[in-house]
Amino acid sequence: xxxxxxxxxxxxxxxxxxxxxxxxxxxxxxxxxxxxxxxxxxxxxxxxxxxxxxxxxxxxxxxxxxxxxxxxxxxxxxxxxxxxxxxxxxxxxxxxxxxxxxxxxxxxxxxxxxxxxxxxxxxxxxxxxxxxxxxxxxxxxxxxxxxxxxxxxxxxxxxxxxxxxxxxxxxxxxxxxxxxxxxxxxxxxxxxxxxxxxxxxxxxxxxxxxxxxxxxxxxxxxxxxxxxxxxxxxxxxxxxxxxxxxxxxxxxxxxxxxxxxxxxxxxxxxxxxxxxxxxxxxxxxxxxxxxxxx
Numbered sequence: 602x603x604x605x606x607x608x609x610x611x612x613x614x615x616x617x618x619x620x621x622x623x624x625x626x627x628x629x630x631x632x633x634x635x636x637x638x639x640x641x642x643x644x645x646x647x648x649x650x651x652x653x654x655x656x657x658x659x660x661x662x663x664x665x666x667x668x669x670x671x672x673x674x675x676x677x678x679x680x681x682x683x684x685x686x687x688x689x690x691x692x693x694x695x696x697x698x699x700x701x702x703x704x705x706x707x708x709x710x711x712x713x714x715x716x717x718x719x720x721x722x723x724x725x726x727x728x729x730x731x732x733x734x735x736x737x738x739x740x741x742x743x744x745x746x747x748x749x750x751x752x753x754x755x756x757x758x759x760x761x762x763x764x765x766x767x768x769x770x771x772x773x774x775x776x777x778x779x780x781x782x783x784x785x786x787x788x789x790x791x792x793x794x795x796x797x798x799x800x801x802x803x804x805x806x807x808x809x810x811x812x813x814x815x816x817x818x819x820x821x822x823x824x825x826x827x828x829x830x831x832x833x834x835x836x837x838x839x840x841x842x843x844x845x846x847x848x849x850x851x852x853x854x855x856x857x858x859x860x861x862x863x864x865x866x867x868x869x870x871x872x873x874x875x876x877x878x879x880x881x882x883x884x885x886x887x888x889x890x891x892x893x894x895x
Contacts, residue, residue, distance in 0.1 A: 605646070608866060609636040612643050616724045617654040617815045618808060619647045619713075626662025631670040637700045640730075641707045642817065648712045651877045654820055654861035655811035656711065659718040659804065667741065668725025700895055701726040701758030709759075709831060710732035712824040712878050714739050714814055718807040719743045720800065724782060730757065732763035734825065736810065739785040739794040740803045766790050766834055819858040819874040821881050834888070845885050852883035 611622040612798070618720045621643045623630035630636075647653045659783070660666055699733050708715060717737040719826050724746035747764075749756050757766070764773040768791045776783070798806050814823065833842045853859055860878045865872035 605641045607643070609633060610639050611645060612646070612821070614653055616812075617652065618811045619653045619656045621647075621656065621658045622826060623660045623666055626660075626664070627816070629664030629667035629722060630660045630662070630669065630727070631667045631729075632701070633670045634700055637704050638661075640704055644707050644711055645739070649879065651820070651879050653713055654815040654823075656713050657718050657807050658715065658717045658731075658809060659722050659807070660723075661740070662721070664721040664727075665719045665723040666725075666727030666730070667722060668727050668748065684785070696894075699757045701729055703758075705732055705733040705758045705763065711827065712809070713820075715721055716807050716811055718803050719745075719785075719794065720803055722746075722782075724748050725752075726758055728762075729758035730761040732758070732760055732767060734826060736790075737794040738803060738807050738810070739797050740800045741785055741797055742800050742844075743785040743788070743794075743797075744782050745776075745785075745788050745793065746780065747776045748762045748780045748782070750777065751780035762835075770790075804831045816871075819862060819872070819876065820857060820878050821856070821874075821883075822853065824878045824882055825853070825885065828886070834884070848885035849883065852885065856881070 607624075609623070611620075611624045613620050613622075614665060621640065622637065625631060625633075625636070642673065644656070647656050670730050680833055698706075704726075713732040714736075716733045717734040719739040721740065721742050722744045723731065724744070728745045747756060747760070761773075764777075768776075772791045785794065785797045797807065829842070829845055833845065836842060848866060856876055858874045858881075859873050861874055870878055
């Protein structure tokens with residue numbers, strides 16, 4: 602099967618790192634339905650490719666993503682008029698699903714760690730798409746804004762679930778209530794981003810972090826860890842984590858990766874983990890089912 606071709610993003614893989622670059626620089630990488638579909642397809646590709654051990658998402662030009670493309674004017678968010686990204690087939694509701702949410706839910710399900718390298722302005726979906734990424738690193742040129750109330754709409758892309766978990770309810774509400782655009786330093790101070798870098802240092806720093814993950818860890822262990830941290834963030838009791846931990850340790854403890862991890866440590870040499878995410882990821886979620894849109 603041929604690989605999909607992309608028009609609104611760039612996709613490359615080098616030394617185990619896939620880089621997804623939003624690529625509408627003349628529009629500050631404004632988000633469209635096509636960009637949503639292409640980003641989802643890119644994450645399908647990174648999950649399926651065992652050569653990919655980590656993913657970096659960044660923007661071309663001086664912006665990361667200026668939010669939704671507003672070229673439709675006042676009807677931009679009127680899904681009944683413009684069709685919306687994905688109509689639900691339930692005959693009663695006829696609800697058009699939010700395109701930003703389709704993207705963040707796909708990122709949420711990623712089997713590879715995802716690092717956001719936020720190189721410039723990121724507002725609306727430009728910031729909410731980041732919330733499902735694991736680690737965000739920002740340029741000093743980055744700006745962030747949850748501007749929805751200033752556009753007469755509401756937070757989207759499942760950000761009402763993601764954002765309070767990252768920065769707390771108080772900060773999430775302030776940023777969404779005011780809709781103001783704030784600098785990278787405030788994003789760092791409040792925990793939205795992990796670090797701030799000079800523009801020329803941002804991608805090298807993101808790649809160095811990805812390299813630290815790739816060079817020292819087992820990909821299947823990383824895929825399980827990612828699932829456990831994200832899926833259990835909303836669990837109602839630590840027993841759910843204990844169940845997942847126990848199943849995972851039993852499965853991984855008997856794996857070739859675990860043997861290699863222990864022996865490479867004892868022999869003081871770099872590990873060469875043989876297991877693959879595509880074939881060796883254990884199912885530790887017997888009761889986990891994808892959530893339906895109803």
